[in-house]
Amino acid sequence: MTTTSPLWGAELDHIRLDSDNPEQLAAFYRDAFAMAENHLDDGSRLLQGRDRRLIIGAGATGEQPYSAFRLPDETRLQAYKSHLTTQGVNLMPSPTPLFGQNAFAVADPDGRQMVFGLPNPAHLSDDGPDGHPPGRLQHVVVATAELAPMVEFYEKTLGFVATDHVLRDEEDGSQTLTAIFYRSTPEHHSFAMFLSDGARPDHHAYEVSCWNDIRDWADHMSDHCIKLWWGPGRHGPGNNLFFMVEDPDGYKVEISAELENMDDGAPVRQWPHSERSLNLWGPGWMRA
Template sequence: MSSPWIEGLRSVSLSVPDLDQAEAFYTSVWRLEVAHRGADALYLRGSGRDAYLLALHRRDGAPQIQRVTLRSHSAEALAEVAKRAVAAGGQLLRTTSAVGDPAGGIGILVRDPHGRVFEVVHGDVQHGAVAPERDRPQRLTHVVLNSHAVDETQAFLTQAFGLRLADRTAAIAFMNCNSDHHTLAIGVSDNDALNHIAFLMPDGDAVMRGGGRMKDAGYPIQWGPGRHGPGNNLFNYFIDPFGVVIEYTAEVEQVDDSYLARGPEDWKWPPGRVDQWGISAAPGTTLKEAQRRVLFAPL
C-alpha cells in the first residue's frame, strides 16, 4: 500500500508559550536533540534520517498546531498534489517554492476544507543511515487528527495525497501511504483538533523504559502499556508540559498491497478491553480532554 505522491510523514510544527521549558522536556525527558535553535523557534530531531521531527515556535497562550509536514516522492509530485488538493476542495496557501527552515528543500502549503494545514516537501535535508539509539525516538510514525466529518476528511486525504484506507474502527480511520500501517489517522470527534503525535522507538523495551523515565519526571502514563488492534503497535501515551498528547510506540505493522482494509465490525474488543492485551484501563478524562484541546492555528 503506497501513495504515488507521498513518501511519508516528516514532522509536525507547534506553537508553545515557553521554548526553554520545551527544550528541557523534549531533550532531557523525551530524548530528542536540538537540530537548530532560532530566536523564536526550536527544531528537534530524533536518531533517524529526518532533519527534525518537531518544530516548536514561541507564541503566548494555548499551544496550537501549525502544520503537518509530509515528504513527496519527487518535485513533480508536488505539482500533482497541489492540483489535486485544490480539486478536492482545499486551498493552496503556497505554491512550490524554497522552504524557509533548517531542513530546506522545496515545498507547498495546503489547507484542507476544515482548516487543517499540510506542508509537502521534497529535497529536504536527510541524514545518512544511522543505527537506532537505545531509548531515543527514531522518527514520527503517525499523527492522528480529529475530525467532525471523518468521511469528508478521509476523502480529502485520498484525493489530495493518494493515501489509502488501511482500517476503520468505530473511532478512527487509519490512512496509509507507505509500508507503515498508518501515517495519518482521523479520529471521530466533534472538533478538528490534534489528537496525538506518535514517535517510533527502537523496540518494545524502549517504549517501556520511556514510560518509566516519563513517570520518574512527573509525567505519568495516561494510557498504556498496550498493543493496538489496527497497526498492531505497542503504545504508551503521555501529555507534555503544554497539554500536547504524545505517544511512544514500536513494532508498527508493515503492510503491502495485499493488506485488506477491515471495518468496525472486525475491530471489536470483549467487554472491558480497549486493546489486545487488556492490561490498562481505558483512556481517562484527562487524556480525552487533551486530545481535543490543541487546534490548528488560523492563517
Template sequence: MSVESAASPLRYKRLAYVALNVSDLARSTAFYRDLVGLSVSESCEAFVALRCSRDHHNLLLYRGRQPGIKRVGFELDSVAELATARRELEALGLSVEALSKEELKALRTVDALRFRLPGCGLCIELLVQMMHMAEPYRPTVSKIERLGHVVLNVRDFQAAMDWLCGKLGFRVSDLVPEFAAFLRCHPNPLHHSFAILAGAEDHLNHINFMVTDIDDIGCAMNRIKKAGVEVVFGPGRHQPSESIFLYFQDPDGMTVEYSFGMEKFPEFGAREARLLEPVPATLDSWGSVPAPGFGKTGRIETPA
C-alpha cells in the same frame, strides 16, 4: 462506509515532521530533549528544531498563544513529484502556497508547498529533500527509531475521509466505522502515519515517536513518572497496528505517544482494510483505560 481509496498521483515518501505551538519554548524544548529524547539541531528566533534521525528536524516548536498543531510535513520523492502534486491540488480547487526562498532556507529544505485540509483546516506541507545533518542522531533516554504518526480529532469524519482517501491518496489500513481511520501515506509501508478520530471539535489528539525496543516503553513510564509527568493511557497494545504503546502529556497538556512495533504493508498486494469493532478492547487489548486528559489538548492553527 467504504474503505476504498481512490487512485491519486500523490506518492508519499514518509511523514517528515510535525510543527507544534507551545506556550513556553524553553520549557517544551527541555521536555522533548531531556524526557522524550530528541536532539536539538537548531534554535533560532522563529523556532526550535529537534530531530530523532539524520534530518535537520522531525519536530519544530514555535512560541504560540495557544498550544496545538501548526502544520504537518510529508516528504515526496522528487521535485518532479512536487510539481505533480501542485497541479493535482490546484485541480481539486485547493489554495496552494509556495514557500519563499527565505523560509526554505530556514527550514533546510530544497522545495515545498502548503495547503489546508478542508474542514478542519490543518496545514499540510509537501516537501522534498530536507537537509541531512553531518552527525547522526544519537539516542539518549530512549532509542527512538522515527517520528511515527499524527492523529487528529475531526468534527466531520466522513468529509475528512473523502478528502484524505478519495482525493489525497492516503490508504486505509484499519477502520472503526464512523469513529477511527488509520491511514498510511502510500507507498510508505507503515500501518499508519496519519489517523483521524470522530470528535466534537477539530483538534490534535497526539503525536507519536516509534522506539526500537520494548524496554523503552517500560523505562519511559518510570522516567516520566519520576519527572512528575502524567501517564494518560497505557502501557497497552493496540489491535490496529499491533503496537505496544504508552501515552503521556507534554508541559502544555498535549499528548505524546511512544510505541514499539507496527505492521507494514507492501506497495502492491497489501491486505484489505479491516473493519474493527468500536469497543475499548480495539484500542487496547490489555485493558487499560485512557485518563480524562488523553488527546484533549491541541488547537489546530488556522489563519486569523
C-alpha cells in the same frame, strides 16, 4: 492498488507544536525525548534527535498548525504537486524552514495545514544526545468534529490510503465512523483521525525497534519523573505496543513498537467502537 496513490512513499518528517510557553515545552521534549534544542531564524525552536524532529513555536497552546510529509524525491514531489493542481487544490507557501524551496502547503477542512516537500539539507542532522533507545517520528493523529469532509479531503484529494475503520453501532441500526487510519507506505498508518467534539491535535508517535525499547523509554521517563498517561498496552488497529505521556501543554505523545506492515492493496478492515479496539490489554482512550 495502493502504489497508484500519488502520495505513496510519503513519510512524516516533522510537525509544529505551538505554545504560550515554548521554552518550557521545548525543555520537556529535549529531556523526555532526548533531543537537541536549537533556535531557528524565524524564532521557533528545532528539537532534533536521530530520525526525529519537531518545531516548537510561540502561539496559542493547543495548536498544531501543520504536519510536514517528505516525498521520496523531487520528481515525485513535482508529480504530487501537479496531481493536486489538476484537482484545483489551493496550494500555499510552505510554512516550515526545514523543507527546501519547492515545498508547498494545503489547508484541510479544519484549517490545519499539510506540508509536502523535501528536507532542506542545511537542517538535516543526527544531532542529539547519545545513549538513548531509537525513536523514529512515524505518525500524527488529529481529532475532528466533522469527519466526513476530512475523509473526503485526506482520502480522495490527498491520496492517503485507508487501512482501518472504527465504527460505532447506533440504535437505529446505522453505523458511525469514529476513527480512520491512513497509510502512505506499507506501515499501518502515518496519519489518522478520530471523531470528537472539536478539531484538535490528538497525538504524535515515535516508533521504536522492540518491546525492550519501550521498557527503556519508560525507564527514561521515570528518570525525569514523567508518569505514563496511558498504557502500556496494545492497539487493535496497527497491533502496536504503546504507551503515551502528556507534555506540559497537554499534547499526547506515544512511544510505539511492532506497528503492522500492510500488504499492497490490502482491503480496509473494520473494528467496533470499543475500549478493546483501542487497547487490547486494558482501558481505552475514548474520544467520542
